[in-house]
Amino acid sequence: MLNELKNEWKKTIEAELRSYLGTDEIPELSIGVPPKSDMGDAAFPMFPYAKSAGKAPALIAKDIMEALSGKDHPEGEMLVAGPYLNIRFDIPSLSGKILEEAEKGGDLYGHVSDLSGKKIMVEFSCPNTNKPLHLGHMRNDSLGESVSHLLKAAGAEVMKVNLINNRGVHICKSMLAYKLFGNGETPESTGEKGDHFVGRYYVRFANWEKEAEEAKKANPDIINDPSFIDPDTEAQKMLRLWEAGDKETRELWQKMNDWTLSGLAESYKNMGISFDRLYYESETYKLGRSEVMKGLEMGVFKKEEDGSVQVDLSPIGLDKKVLLRRDGTTLYMTQDLGTAVKRHEDWPFDSLIYVVASEQNYHFKVLFYVLSLLGYDWAKELHHLSYGMVNLPEGKMKSREGTVVDADDLLEELTVLAKNEIEAKGREEAVGDVSETARKIALGALNYYLLQVQPQHDMVFDPKKSISFNGNTGPYLQYTCARISSILRKYEEAKDEYDGAESNCSLLVNDDEKLLLKSIESFPETVRKAALNYDPSIIASCLYDNAKTFSHYYHDNQILKAETKELSVTRIRLIRALRTVMKNGFELIGVPYLESM
RNA sequence: GAUCCUGUAGCUCAGCUGGAUAGAGCGUCCGCCUCCUAAGCGGAAGGUCAGCAGUUCAAAUCUGCUCAGGAUCACCA
Incomplete structure (x- = not known):
């Protein structure tokens, strides 16, 4: 407008x-x-x-x-x-129209049709089945989930997919450690969450590996000692057994995968993350081979003297890339080629967005190029949504130094903090289900924190200070919205008092009211911009501005007890439309809406 | 070495399709609960927008160079 x-x-x-x-x-x-x-x-x-x-x-x-x-x-x-x-x-003269739009739109206000008719697949998360999720995964998950919502709001049909990395030598490492040191314990017997249980064995392997290194350094001859077992050699051996379909290895693999996946499923549930379809690397890792063969026939790839198949990347300013090892086995790239082709067969998308850390910019550049060489015209509709790392004040998270921020632990800590806040403020009764509310506050804090930064930028997370519930945070937005809801509740309860008063938009004349009206009016435009740029931070900052303006407005102006009933009724309309925008925006960035907090 | 990304207040981040006095939050200091939720509101202090040059009526924003930090450049995933 x-x-x-x-x-x-x-x-x-x-x-x-x-x-x-x-x-x-x-x-x-x-x-x-x-x-x-x-x-x-x-x-x-x-x-x-x-x-x-x-x-x-x-x-x-x-x-x-x-x-x-x-x-x-x-x-x-x-x-x-x-x-x-x-x-x-003349905002007051337009405000009637603005509010009507928002009222008419309801839960769908802000939705636009720029991408209607488009089928968009979004790949995100892609965990390994050897350890639990950490903060880096959480940024990925928040982004993937949020971008999916944004694309839907822009009219697209969205398919969220996850590729489970459940094979490879790193998976064998946790299996091997369990086999050697597990003594038959299980997540049930130790009471651990499955992914943490398996992760513990992955760490156990790393320690064993370190001990072996030191032993070798102290005594180089030890490798000739028949009682010495080299961890890496052993892991490779296990991988070969796995690939050969060895029954015992496969059973162990299946069992440990199930443990991890049930743990991850719980984490996803707690984080509000879901997928429409799961792909498993164990089922996709060989898919690319026939594509590579096809490329060979087409003459776009070349078989080297050593037997490996390579592609010349000089047209895009890069070197060469191996697509098939000389022994004929596949690589990460081969697998991703096959997976992309299969996905397009499964669900012919107009666009596929890979939500993957910026570390893999090179990989995707090559992947997209190779797919275009193979003649897939949809290759130009593939996008890598590349996001920055989550670092700690002292630098990268390192599992070796135990500085990795575990996703479940973080969410749990935040939930406890939120619970303490509720209790400290004596809001238990008003809130109803304290644990559930605390959980939603924690989730709102985390998602908002992760999404308010532009995806492309690296971000710093200080475990001690970063997540706060005051200021520019998720809980502040939730709180603001809860206050609006509280006013609206009170209005409904005392509706009789306002009988006969008609809303009159020309009464909305103060600066905050105009700002709110403008923001409500432009919300669809904001959603469009965020969706087309794959950037949830645009929504985050718009909602923050609204909350800020409302708080100021609320402080200076009475709504239920305004100068006249007419004005009250009109302001009620305004804040109801504002709540619609806030609620709909929350949905887009994974901040749960709370009726009361 | 090459390629890509980043550099804005003490800290964490907005702002970047060039436009009026560069904005928030946290932290610091000072105020505000007989009043619709103080997880709030107001105020103060805090800036060579890494540096240099260029383009332009106009540059945090565009271009080049320099410096600093990060990522990648595997027959690992």
Whole structure:
């Protein structure tokens, strides 16, 4: 609505400028926003026309305003602010329409149709089955889930997929450690969550490996000692057994995978993450071979003298890449090739988005190129949503140094903190289910924290300070929304008192009310921008601005006991529309909505 | 060495399709609960937007170079 108006103004002013300057060739007029709301709602700078007019920008602004004021022009009031020609819209007269849109839209307000008819697959998470999730995975999961919601809100049909990395030598490592040191214990017998149980054996292997290294360093001859077992050699041996389908190895593998996966499923559930389809690397890792063979026949790949198959990447400024080992076995790249092709067969998508850390930029650049060499025209619709690392104040998280922030632990700690807050404020009764509310606050805090940073940027997480419930945080947004809900509840309870009072949008005249109206009006535009850029941080900052404005508004103005009943009823409409925007926005960034907190 | 990413307040981050006085939160200091939830609100202090040069009427924003940090460049995944 406001955008259309701005564009109409732009065209009108440009037309006037053409006749003013006596030429059709004028620089495009840019649309800005004045720094303060009392300066108007749209700003058109006149600088670019100063030279050809031979006049100061301020004078041009004045002339154009005078010229236009006698003519037909779009809705709004012109004012000159130095070198700018500003337009002030009559927000109160538009506010009825704005609120109606939001009321009509309801839970779907903010949804747009830019991507309607598009089928988009989003791949994210992709855990290993040898350890639990950590903070880095959480950023991936939050992003993947949020982007999926954004794409749906933009009209797309979305398929969320996960690729479980359940094979390879790293998986064998935890299996081997369990086999040697496990003594038959199980998650049930120790009372551990399955993924943590298996993860403990993965760590056990790493320690064993370290001990063996030291033993070898102390006594190089030890490798000839028949009683010495080299961990890495042993793990490789196990991998070969696995690939050969050895019954005992496969059974152990199956058992440990199940343990991990049931643990991961619980974590996903707690984090509000879900998938429409799971792919398992054990089922996909061989899929790429026939694609590579096809490429060989097509002549786009080359068989080297040593028997390996390689692709020449010089057209995209890179070196060479092996696609099939000389022994004919497959690689990560081979697997991803096959998986992509299979996915397109399973569900012919218009676009596939890989949510994977920026460390793998090279891999995806090559993958997309190779798929295009194979003649898949959908290869150009593949996107790598590359996101930055989550670092600690002292640098990278390192499992060896035990600095990895475990996902379950973090969520649990936050839940306890939230619970303490609820109790400290004496809100147990108001909140109802304390544990459930605490859990939702924790989740809101975490998702908001992870999503407020632009995906591409690395971020720093300080376990001691980072997650707070005050200020620019998820709980602040939840709190603001809960206050709105509280007012709306009270209004419903005392509705009789407002009988006969009609809402009158022309009463919404103060600055905060105008800001909120503008934000409500532009919410669909905000969603569109976030969806098309795969960037949830745009939603996060919009919601934060709203919460901030509302808090200020709330502090200075009575809603239920405004000067007149009419005004109260109108403000109720405003904050109800605001809650719609907040709630719908929450949905997009994984912040649970709370009726009360 | 090559390629890519990043550098904005003490810390964590916005702002970047060039436009008016560079914004938040945390932390520090000072105020505000007879009032719809103080997980709140207001105020103060805090900046050479890494540096240099260029393009432009106008540069945190675009270009180049320099410096600093990170990632990648495996017949690992």
